[in-house]
Amino acid sequence: MTLPYGFVKAKMASEPKLKPSRHHHEIQYHLHFSLLVDGANWDVAVNVGTNDADDLLKYKLVFDFRHPIIETLAKAEAGPQDLTDKDALPALDFLRSTDLLGNTGKWRDSDVMDGSDQTEPVASLKRLLTRAHQESRDVYIFGRFYSEGNGIHDVHLNQGSTSSFIHRAGDDSNDHNDVWQDGAVMVDVGEPEWAAYFSAFNQQLVPTDDLGNPLPDSTTI
DSSP states (O other), X not given: OOOOEEEEEEEEOSOOXXXXXXXXXXXXXXXXXXXXXXXXXXXXXXXXXXXXXTSOEEEEEEEEEOOTHHHHHHHSOSEEEEOTTXXXXXXXXTTTSTTTTTTSXXXXXXXXXOSOSSSXXXXXXXXXXXXXXXXXXXXXXXXXXOSSSSEXXXXXXOSOOOGGGOOBTTBOSSOOOOSSOOOEEEEOOSSXXXXXXXXXXXXXXEEEOTTSOEEEXXXXX
């Protein structure tokens, strides 16, 4: 069973703030902020890295993002858009939407996170989101919807993970891999080109099979 997935189109209701959360042997960091959705505040958690040098992020922060998906999103109504079980744009799949990342440059390695907001991609993404908040720009957050409460997370590649994230057909008891469920941030900055943020953990492996699990010859993105 696929997990609840889609995107939210909304204005930001708060400044982005860096918050840590412990996951087993590492600390993961997210930029958290609120979106005003149908009169309610939605929490957003955007992954920006870890303190584990063996499990950093690969990321793209693009300020000249150009793709036909922009027109689709601009015409979408404000609020949450459910894309669960979709297998075409605007659902995102970094591996199967072959042209989505075509002109977005190379993947970059994140810094080792130390709790400060001066590391990358935190510093640059925070500036972008702060601008979006101050200028009341539309932001588009792709990811998985919270199972409880209003919010969206898993704003990164959502396939190619191993261990407890392996997707077993017919079993939806775990937070598992899937295809056409990748997360991203896109911002309409008032120009023909938009800004966009894409990320994946180093320990996520590609290519993947139809369930989103890494194939035997997979390597880091």
